[in-house]
Amino acid sequence: MLLPKIDDSLFHYKNISRDDFKELLNFYNSEEDFRFATGIELPLTIRNLYEKYAQTVVSKNEFFIGVYLVENDELIGAIRGGVNGKTQNGLWINSIAIDKNYQNKGYGTKIINSIIDYFDNNYEIDKVYVSVVGINSRAKDFWRKLGFVDLRKMKSSIYLDNKKQEIIIMQKELNKTFAIS
Numbered sequence: 001m002l003l004p005k006i007d008d009s010l011f012h013y014k015n016i017s018r019d020d021f022k023e024l025l026n027f028y029n030s031e032e033d034f035r036f037a038t039g040i041e042l043p044l045t046i047r048n049l050y051e052k053y054a055q056t057v058v059s060k061n062e063f064f065i066g067v068y069l070v071e072n073d074e075l076i077g078a079i080r081g082g083v084n085g086k087t088q089n090g091l092w093i094n095s096i097a098i099d100k101n102y103q104n105k106g107y108g109t110k111i112i113n114s115i116i117d118y119f120d121n122n123y124e125i126d127k128v129y130v131s132v133v134g135i136n137s138r139a140k141d142f143w144r145k146l147g148f149v150d151l152r153k154m155k156s157s158i159y160l161d162n163k164k165q166e167i168i169i170m171q172k173e174l175n176k177t178f179a180i181s
Contacts, residue, residue, distance in 0.1 A: 001056050002063040002082070004118045009070065010110065016064045016078060021049050023075050024066075027099040056080060067098075067111055076102045079115060083123050090127045091119045112146055120174055127173050134166035148172045 006013050016024065029043045056064040062082035066075050077098040083091055093115070098108050119125045130148060132139045148170040156167040 001059065002061065004063060004065065004115065004122075006114050006118045008110075008114050010107070011067050011076075011114070012070055012073075013065045013067055016053060016066050018050075018053075020066055020075060020078075021046055021053075024049060024078055024097075027077075028097055030100055052080065056082075067107075075099075076107065077111065079111065081115075083119060083125065089123065089125045090129055091116065091123070091125045093128065093130045108142065109146060116172075116174070125174065127171055130170050132168045132170060134168055140168065140170075143170050143172075146172065 001015060003015050004013060025044060025046065028049070053064060056062045059082065061084065062080070064080045065078065067077040067079065068075055077096065079093065079096045081091060081093040081095075083089075093112070096108065096112065098111070116125075116128055119128075128148070129151070130143055132143060134153065149172070151169045151171040154167050154169065156165055
């Protein structure tokens with residue numbers, strides 16, 4: 001499992017551990033919109049969370065990190081993803097969840113920008129990808145505000161509201177400047 005070493009004045013980041021599960025479950029299950037991040041109808045269970053955690057732990061190219069406020073070490077969010085050279089040095093952000101008490105304060109934007117900057121500087125990524133459930137307008141607006149564009153739509157095996165949901169793959173190309181000698 002990767003552990004991005006990100007320096008930030010507001011947050012510190014560390015790998016999620018089993019000790020964090022109870023707190024993560026509380027905020028994953030506190031808001032209906034988090035089902036879009038997990039692809040699982042509420043409520044999320046310890047087993048669901050453990051399965052996502054186990055997939056990440058065995059991979060050298062994936063991360064599942066908690067986001068903690070520097071001022072009081074409070075867990076306010078989690079982000080899961082990975083790097084994949086097969087996608088032209090791409091970063092996939094599989095899910096992000098911010099505690100509802102800390103939403104709409106710019107924290108999600110700052111966290112995503114810090115993650116992208118870290119992977120751009122340390123893994124030389126060219127693109128960043130996310131997948132969004134088609135009916136999740138809030139998430140689509142969030143990612144578009146950060147410069148992501150729709151890449152393609154696809155049918156999925158995710159059922160929410162008793163319907164098979166469309167998934168939108170979104171992409172952000174990072175501006176690269178190369179010095180010519």
